[in-house]
Amino acid sequence: MSSPNIPSTPTLNNSHSGIPPRLLSKANAAKSLIYAGKTSSDAIPRTQGLALPPGLSKPAFLSAISELRTILGTQHVELIDGDLQNGWYMEHPNTHDMMPILDSEKFVASAVVYPGCVADVQKITVWANKYLIPISPISLGRNLGYGGSAPRVRGSVTIDLGRRMNKILDINAEDCTCLVEPGVTFYALYEDIQKRGLGDRLWIDSPDLGGGSVVGNTLDRGVGYTPYGDHWAMHAGLEVVLPEGEVVRTGMGSLPGNNTWQSFPYGFGPFSDGIFSQSNFGIVTKMGMTLMPNPGGYESFMYTFQNESDLVPLIEIIRPLRISNILENVAQLRHGLQTLAVKGHPRTRYYSGGGPMPQSIIHLELQKAPIGDHTWAYYGMTYGPPHIRKYKSDIIDAEFRKIPGCRKIDPSTLPADEYFWSRDKIAAGEPDLVELLWTNWVPNGCHIAFSPVSPIRGADAQKLYELAKKRHTEAGIDLMPAFCVGLREMHLIVEIVFDGKNEEMKKKAEKCLRDMISDAAELGYGEYRTHLALMDQVASTYSWNDNALMKFNEKLKDALDPNGILAPGRCGIWPKRFRGRGWEMTEAGSGSSEGLAWLLAPVKRKSKSSPKL
Known part of the structure; x- marks a missing residue:
């Protein structure tokens, strides 16, 4: 049992992000060791107050948040204006990096929103474009060691996809495939396969820890340790909300009524999936994954x-x-x-x-x-x-x-x-x-x-x-x-x-x-x-031919996200209105998570109809 001074560990029985009950004693033992080495509280007092999105006054931001609450429901929009709370792997924060190499308030969200469906994600992007508020999507936010849940731009609104979009939509034992939403963890996928009685037929591939999102880990090109360890190579089919709210399905998923979305990743024409991995070009809301057949020993x-x-x-x-x-x-x-x-x-x-x-x-x-x-x-x-x-x-x-x-x-x-x-x-x-x-x-x-x-x-x-x-x-x-x-x-x-x-x-x-x-x-x-x-x-080291790759990425960014609202700065890709304005952190002490917000370039909003919801 865990110490009475340590918060109880959530399980999959009561939380999409919990631990399987079979691992609870191991989790509690690991957690006790972690907390034995802590010399300070999990609570981090705020010294800078509410982190506002760049270019917005507090009244303007609070007014925009009020509108978003009307759109999504008050309970699904959380303002982050109190102390920050750390935790450990199974109770990580979704507001900031719990393992900060810089100050905890450098990369911190202004608010967290919890969409329940694709239409909600679309509504959030339309809202963000209206007010030019940066949004930062996460699946689970357990990307520990690489920034966790934190947004690159201080004051961004985090879109926590995992809390309400965590369904396993399909497991096909004949084709050895599955279709999942962002909140499905490796733990949850494994346990569901066992629950369905398919454990003797299907294996998953897990990273070192199983609490991360299958979608999130794959999009960041994480690895596991079976022959299916290259997770990105094993995905098949994406559903993506683009920065202005349109929804696309890649590969065979773009063919109405298709039945091979998870079986053949390419479809017809250019293979566009790659631009949505390690990027800020879209918000993935569904992903197909191949499963490994039981090798027989x-x-x-x-x-x-x-x-x-x-x-x-x-x-x-x-x-x-x-x-x-x-x-x-x-x-x-x-x-x-x-x-x-x-x-x-x-x-x-x-x-x-x-x-x-x-x-x-x-x-x-x-x-x-x-x-x-x-x-x-x-x-x-x-x-x-x-x-x-x-x-x-x-x-x-x-x-x-x-x-x-x-x-x-x-x-x-x-x-x-x-x-x-x-x-x-x-x-x-x-x-x-x-x-x-x-x-x-x-x-x-x-x-x-x-x-x-x-x-x-x-x-x-x-x-x-x-x-x-x-x-x-x-x-x-x-x-x-x-x-x-x-x-x-x-x-x-x-x-x-x-x-x-x-x-x-x-x-x-x-x-x-x-x-x-x-x-x-x-x-x-x-x-x-x-x-x-x-x-x-890191992005600056990929500089062949006068930074041709980054210039290409910037063209894609500006075409898909003309208002620069989706995860600006992720993987070094900055939208036009942020570029060269103090955000780039190329060495210790250079740039910041706040940039020179007052220098943000104005954006000429395009006149266009809202995306079909």
């Missing part, structure tokens, strides 16, 4: 490698095995420090000195762990009937053992609470709740990620690892790298864990990240995803 495995220098030859071994699908899931190669951190204990349990924890201490503590001492740990899984799994496993074993000191871990020797078993569940399509325990590493644990992409080559892995190690050493921050290996690329995910109440540590974390982004770009590596505060910098 699975077996998790884990290998450890002793030396830091094993990274290069190991990646060279992994590449051909991964491309040929002998290594068939999006697996992880994690550093030994993460093996310690994911246990959920504070850093001071192992080391109380300054600067990065010495490698000697890490190895000493790992010697006491069930899996033993190591520098790198590889978590993987084989799928299919026993003879198929054995065939693949024998190849993998022979290749991995070419690394001197390689050890295969016997799962029967591992206790039930060992992290291996969480990876086992996730790689078998069962969402879990363990991963964020490493945020307990420091008090008031927050995290932010460095996420560059590279080919699956040892030389590339080494370059990225070395630049991360150099910048972490300069900043005095512990380095926790993990390589997530796709079919022909790999993501290096470096989680910087920092004390959200320690301003000096936050500044060091931001500088470390910005330095790594610049270093990586000079070597030809770009991030695939980043925090709100870093989006302008």
Whole structure:
């Protein structure tokens, strides 16, 4: 049971964003560890008052909010003028970033609205265009480490799609597909499949934590850990409300009466889905997703490698095995420090000195762990009937053992609470709740990620690892790298864990990240995803041919969103009236979440009829 001083954890029985009852005891245990490291209240007193949308006076904004309440119902429009409330993963705020690298009031909403249907979303966009109020849609807002629920422009009105638009509209066991609204979590989808008695036929693919939105995670091109781990590649069909209120369906969904929307993503003509991922070109209200057929068996495995220098030859071994699908899931190669951190204990349990924890201490503590001492740990899984799994496993074993000191871990020797078993569940399509325990590493644990992409080559892995190690050493921050290996690329995910109440540590974390982004770009590596505060910098690194890609994105933005109301600044894409007016944050201290609002360019509103609702 959770401590009486800690709020009870919501379950799926009473909240669309809750935890499955089967995971409640694990959630409460994780939550207790998180709260044990807190040194301050969840309540954040406001010092700047109500965050107004740029260019609007308080009376004008309150009048506009009153009108929106008339349109949607008073209970579905919430003004955010009191203290901000943090929480933890299962009770995250929908008003701001609960893990802020900057001040909590930098990226904060003025109000939150809760549409109940597509027509409501259309009405909100029409209202926003009328008053030139920025709107910022979220599905669940659990994009922790990348900005959470926060809007990029301070004072934006957040559209919380998840609270009332959270239905699983279809699960087709024959085609292995589903159709969902934004508020459907990986937890909810998994549990619904089990409830329908389809668990022996269908698997989902889940990220490290299952509380995020299937739609939101996919649109941000998140990953999971089965062979269906590339979520964007597995989607099929979108329904989108455009910034001026029109509704479109992509692919086969644009054919009236079609029955293949989730089976064939392309339809006829240009494939437009891509412009709605990691963008601010539309609000996705429905999304199709392919589901994985039960492979007929699975077996998790884990290998450890002793030396830091094993990274290069190991990646060279992994590449051909991964491309040929002998290594068939999006697996992880994690550093030994993460093996310690994911246990959920504070850093001071192992080391109380300054600067990065010495490698000697890490190895000493790992010697006491069930899996033993190591520098790198590889978590993987084989799928299919026993003879198929054995065939693949024998190849993998022979290749991995070419690394001197390689050890295969016997799962029967591992206790039930060992992290291996969480990876086992996730790689078998069962969402879990363990991963964020490493945020307990420091008090008031927050995290932010460095996420560059590279080919699956040892030389590339080494370059990225070395630049991360150099910048972490300069900043005095512990380095926790993990390589997530796709079919022909790999993501290096470096989680910087920092004390959200320690301003000096936050500044060091931001500088470390910005330095790594610049270093990586000079070597030809770009991030695939980043925090709100870093989006302008990351976007600026994709600068080939005099920033031709950004110019193209800006043309699309201005055509689809001439009033610049939909999530301005998301992924570095600013509408015309915001551009060059102090909003772009390309380095520490440059730009802001408020910009030079008084310089906002006036907009000549087009005369047009309202969209069909």
